[in-house]
Amino acid sequence: MELWLSIVGFLVVLGIIVSIMSKKLSTMVALSLIPLLGAILVGEFSSIPAFLSAGISTVAVNGVMFVFAILFFGTMMTAGAFDPIVRFIIRCCRGNPLYVCVGTYVLSIVGHLDGSATTTVLLVCGAMVPIYKQMHMRLRNLACILAMAAGLMNISPWGGPTLRASVVMEADLTQFFQPMLIPILLTIAVGAIPVVLLGLSEIKRLKAEGFDYSAVVTQHQEAELSEEERSLLRPKLVVPNLILIVLVVALMISGILTPGAAFLTGTALAWFLNYRKLADQQKIIRLHGANVVFVVSALYGAGVLMGVLTESGMATAMANTLVSLIPDALTRFVPFLVGAFAVPLSLVFDADTFYYGILPVLTQSATAMGISGQGICYAALVGQLTLGWAITPLTPATLLLTGMCDLDLGEHQKFTIKFVWPLSIVLLIFLTLFGLII
Incomplete structure (x- = not known):
């Protein structure tokens, strides 16, 4: 029975990945219907309401948080x-897409502290999407750069994956993380290389299209x-609006209000401040409701x-099958196998199931x-919901990222994995050189 659960589980995940990337099904339809078919195949039709x-x-x-945050x-x-x-x-970046990409990388690192x-x-x-749009830059690059930077920062001691890995090893969190610090910093430095390449590619593309990105410095977005x-537009309310943004984010980060409560209250205050007429509020909903x-x-x-x-037990069965498939002769290479496939494994397993x-x-x-x-724990951290977090629909933030950047999930996955997976291999190499993976 466990083998059948495992087979169906892998087929469900594979079916979702293929259908989304090939655009045969929308993200919501694929995520909702294919698992239900899997539940029927393992004989759990009557349990579907409980699963749901x-x-x-x-x-x-x-x-709730996503609705009001958007x-x-x-x-x-x-x-x-x-x-x-x-x-x-834009003035600081002199209208240069390269500087904007590098700025995005730095902001993502700082923002994920x-x-x-x-x-x-x-x-x-919130800060960069308007800039990318005004400079006619592709939002898929913004999502990719954010994925690389935040993925590396997600290995921080207060990040979920590192905390889980230290619990598995019954190790002190600080002592467990400290040996990784220099390899992570080196990988962050290496990560700047693809960021620069993305910036240069944007310069080349915009020039080829005849768009004078340097002129954006003096252009007005209103046009x-x-x-x-x-x-x-409410130009006279810029300062009150910025104060409101800082207040809402501060209440959320401090824990005084839950994220959902913070953004619900913030949205109500934003509408009261800017759009008291019902007709204006309805316009806002029309503009952003589809994204919600x-x-x-x-x-x-x-x-x-x-x-x-x-x-249904599929996740447990999949985990057991994956472990049993490793031949004894390859056991000594398990850390490298785990590290090499940590990013794509993020598509299959959520954090708790894996760690x-x-x-x-x-x-x-x-x-x-x-x-x-x-x-093995160090190897897992190079990609399993660290650098792999932004390509899996099992992470709610991934869906928020694609939504705010107006991206199709499948296209985002195909583009971003080409950057985050090699970067995870770079981190794996550094960890090996520093003697953490043996």
Whole structure:
């Protein structure tokens, strides 16, 4: 029975990946229907309501937060709260896409110091999306750069993956993380190389298209807005709006209010401050409502997937099968195998299933054969929901990222994995050179 659960589980995941990347199904449809078919195949038709309830309840809080976070930042963008900042940054970057890409990388690193991918996405996309749009830069590059920077920063001691790995090893968190610090810093430095290449490619593309990006410094964004969007600008309320943004984010980060409550209250205050007329509020909903529906529907679809895989036992069976497939002769290479495939494994396993299900079995088996279990944990951290976080629909922040950047999930996955996977191999090499993976 476990083997059948495992086979169906892998088929479900593979079917979702293929259907989304090939655009045969939308993200929400693929995440919602394919797992239900899997549940039927393993004979759990009668348990589907329970699976749905369990899975959806795990993402319900994030769903509320996403609705009002998108509406809040959408309202602020529409009102023009970010326009002075955008113009200032563009002037500092001299209208150069290369400088904008590097600035995005630095901002993503700094923004992820709190370890929250959701906060980082809201911060970076809120600040940079208007800049990318005004400079006619591709938003897929913004999402990719954010994925690399935040992925590396997600290995911080207060990040979820590192905390889970240290728990598995029953190690002191600080002592567990310290040996990784220099390899991570070196990888962050290496990560600047693809960022620069993306910036240079944007310069080449814009020149080929005849777009004078250097002239953006003196251009006004209003010229590119529709009549309705211009009517919704509130240039006299820029300062109050920026104060409101800082206040809402501070309340969320400090824990005084939950993220959902912070953005719900912030959206209400933003509408009261900028758009007291019901007709104006309806315009805001028309402008940003489609994005809300796209992100939240995909999020609840991910809840269906997690509920079916977890509650049916497929996730556990998949983990056990994966471990059993490793021949004894290759056991000594397990750390390198784990590290090499850590990024794509993020598409298959959520954090708890991997770090609390697969990783303990791998470390115990390795220790029994005289191999460092800690080395396997370090190897897992090069990609498993670190550099791999932004390509998996199992991470709610991924759906928020693609939503705020107006990206199709499949296209984002195909583009971003070409950068984050090689970068994870670079980190794996550094960890090996520093003697952490043996």
